[in-house]
Amino acid sequence: MGIPFSESGAGRGRDVPASVRSRRHCYMDQVGAAAVIGRRAAFHAVAIPDDADFQLVRHAMQWIPEVATNDVPGLQAILLLTQYIFLNPRMADLWLLTGLISQAVIDLGLHQELPNDARVSAYQRDMRRRLFWCAWEMEVGVCCIFLRPTSLPIRNIEVAFPLELDDTVITQSGVDRGGRVSKFTQRIICRFRLIEAEIVSVLWHGDPIPKGMTMQQWEQHCVDAMSQWRQEIYA
Numbered sequence: 001m002g003i004p005f006s007e008s009g010a011g012r013g014r015d016v017p018a019s020v021r022s023r024r025h026c027y028m029d030q031v032g033a034a035a036v037i038g039r040r041a042a043f044h045a046v047a048i049p050d051d052a053d054f055q056l057v058r059h060a061m062q063w064i065p066e067v068a069t070n071d072v073p074g075l076q077a078i079l080l081l082t083q084y085i086f087l088n089p090r091m092a093d094l095w096l097l098t099g100l101i102s103q104a105v106i107d108l109g110l111h112q113e114l115p116n117d118a119r120v121s122a123y124q125r126d127m128r129r130r131l132f133w134c135a136w137e138m139e140v141g142v143c144c145i146f147l148r149p150t151s152l153p154i155r156n157i158e159v160a161f162p163l164e165l166d167d168t169v170i171t172q173s174g175v176d177r178g179g180r181v182s183k184f185t186q187r188i189i190c191r192f193r194l195i196e197a198e199i200v201s202v203l204w205h206g207d208p209i210p211k212g213m214t215m216q217q218w219e220q221h222c223v224d225a226m227s228q229w230r231q232e233i234y235a
Contacts, residue, residue, distance in 0.1 A: 031057055070104065164181050199222055
């Protein structure tokens with residue numbers, strides 16, 4: 001899943017100095033390029049000369065103290081690094097890193113919808129949703145591999161899926177609802193993670209099954225959810 005980036009560098013109402021914005025852009029460019037190189041190498045099974053991707057990330061780490069701030073742009077910076085580490089897990093502990101990201105998500109309140117307020121633009125609301133689901137999906141993917149609990153249980157999520165429209169029609173000035181649909185893959189991935197997280201939380205961590213269901217009914221509910229998910233993929 002790609003990392004969503006905002007057009008504004010501001011977070012929590014702060015003005016960001018030009019020098020910090022410049023270093024943030026350098027960081028994003030280098031880590032982003034490393035992720036592209038690593039993904040291409042993984043998909044096509046080709047060797048990367050001189051660990052070019054690792055060297056890019058290593059160079060970008062000099063800006064971490066300034067870019068990894070406790071706001072939305074800082075979260076974006078860490079999410080991008082995490083996406084690269086999924087491709088090169090020897091670089092850091094993914095479980096610890098995705099857990100840190102989830103704590104930042106909770107601290108920023110991204111797991112909750114903003115109230116209906118004219119001052120909250122459709123762009124801002126969608127960006128928050130995209131960041132939340134991107135971060136949550138990453139942690140669930142790691143936690144389910146190790147059968148560990150997630151930082152944010154499903155029952156505490158109050159966020160709708162983001163718009164599936166192309167980025168070109170979601171801007172600060174508004175959203176063109178008639179634009180091209182291009183991001184349905186994100187919803188499919190997140191729906192799978194929701195099913196996966198529920199199964200792991202009940203079977204391995206003792207979370208209660210939904211009220212009014214027997215264990216057998218819940219198991220059938222999970223099977224039906226997976227069947228519906230598969231049908232959506234091949235539709």
